[in-house]
Amino acid sequence: MDVTARRAFAPNWQGRAALAALALYCAYAVSQLDISGGRLATGLGEGARFLARMWPPNFERWDTLVEGMVESLQIAVLSSAAGILLSLPLGLMAARNLAPWWLSGPTRGFVAICRSLHYVIVAILFVKAVGFGALAGVAALTVASMGFIAKLFAEAIEEISMKQVEAVRATGAGPFAVLLYGVLPQVASRFIGFCIYQLDSNLRNSTLVGIVGAGGIGGTLFAAFKRFDYDFVAAILLTIIALIFLAEIVSARVRKALQ
Template sequence: MRADPFPPNWPLRIGVGIAVLYVAYASTQLGLDADRLLRGFGEGGRFIARMFPPNFARWELLVEGMLESLQIAVLSSVLGILVSLPLGLMAARNLSPIWLSAPTRGVIAVCRSLHYVIVAILFVKALGFGALAGVAALTVASMGFIAKLFAEAIEEISMKQVEAVRATGASAGGVLLYGVLPQVASRFIGFCIYQLDSNLRNSTLVGIVGAGGIGGTLFAAFKRFDYDFVCAILLSIIALIFLAEVISGRIRAALR
């Protein structure tokens, strides 16, 4: 008797069945129903109708908030990248001993474990309201993202080039400069551009919890039921993100 070339994968089937049953159970526990969803669509339509036409009369306040968000994004990206460089090198297991790479990876994991909004709330409590809390929160988020990807990129390099540079008697700095960085430079630049783009979006959100930027202006407009100004802010944020996406895309294309 010939063996079945495609035997059933029972562990996978059981796992999928358990997942489907849990989704059905969770849906009953959260009060999800079609009537509530339909009512929500109706309320959403009336809410959107109140947002138009957008009101740009207070453009000075809008520009001030957008510039602050841009400054928060740039500063946090630069600081996060500068700290991530040594963290990534120390976390790479092919370059650093285990007693150094293991705790460094623990620090990176801590930076990645909390959402940046939660970190922003903590910094607002510690540093007070304003842009400083936003810069600190997004710097921590940048460290967790860039350092992890940089360490993984270093672990994928060819050690032959590193050993060749070491054979010339180069110092540790020379090995990094001529043996490691040339192999990961393009990827690292891509990571940095992506993080700057991400921080630009995130900087518009941390202001909602008091960490500066256009998010604070947006939240204040919501509390005043000033929905036409809310629409103006949202359109401005979308335009800024689209512009950043175009610029980052051109930079990535130029680096290929």
């Protein structure tokens, strides 16, 4: 009887070829983008001098700082609430195990469009449409929230057990009762987690949309950069970091309480 000798760990030539191609492309991209160690060393030195100019932080204009942070918080809360409310029907219509193909397909396409553009780009579009201010920021982050929550909500619905849904339907319940008693109990905890995460994300994002004129602390930060007021920039950045840390603590406790 012939015994064919086989290696215990045969080499994966396709994987090695893919890694080699990736390495070659990275080397090509570095050469095209003019990335060099000399530029990196120069940048580190300039960065150290820039950080030195930011110290110590200047909190004398605390009223302007508080006003911008409050506006960013309002933008985050309003955009999260609007995005969550709009994502509920979108997620249900995008779920392929509940909605027919002619409804789930276009809905998924709309959700993909909401998710395809970065929220800063969407904020620029809304600034051009409705003008400078918090309204553009709320609208931009609402679109971003819809793209994120509706997609995850639809995927969560597609993973539910249809036995519970069929059991509710067998009682003669209508479509709304089926959703209320057969679908939502299976995805409620995950949906709450999605909402908490999106609120946390919008709180961070609301500090950036102001850079393009969509309200919030971002506008104050950008104005301070243009005035070379770096000590006030440091105060703004430290305040943003503190707010994000506080939001992380609160969201973690809320998640723990809901488990």
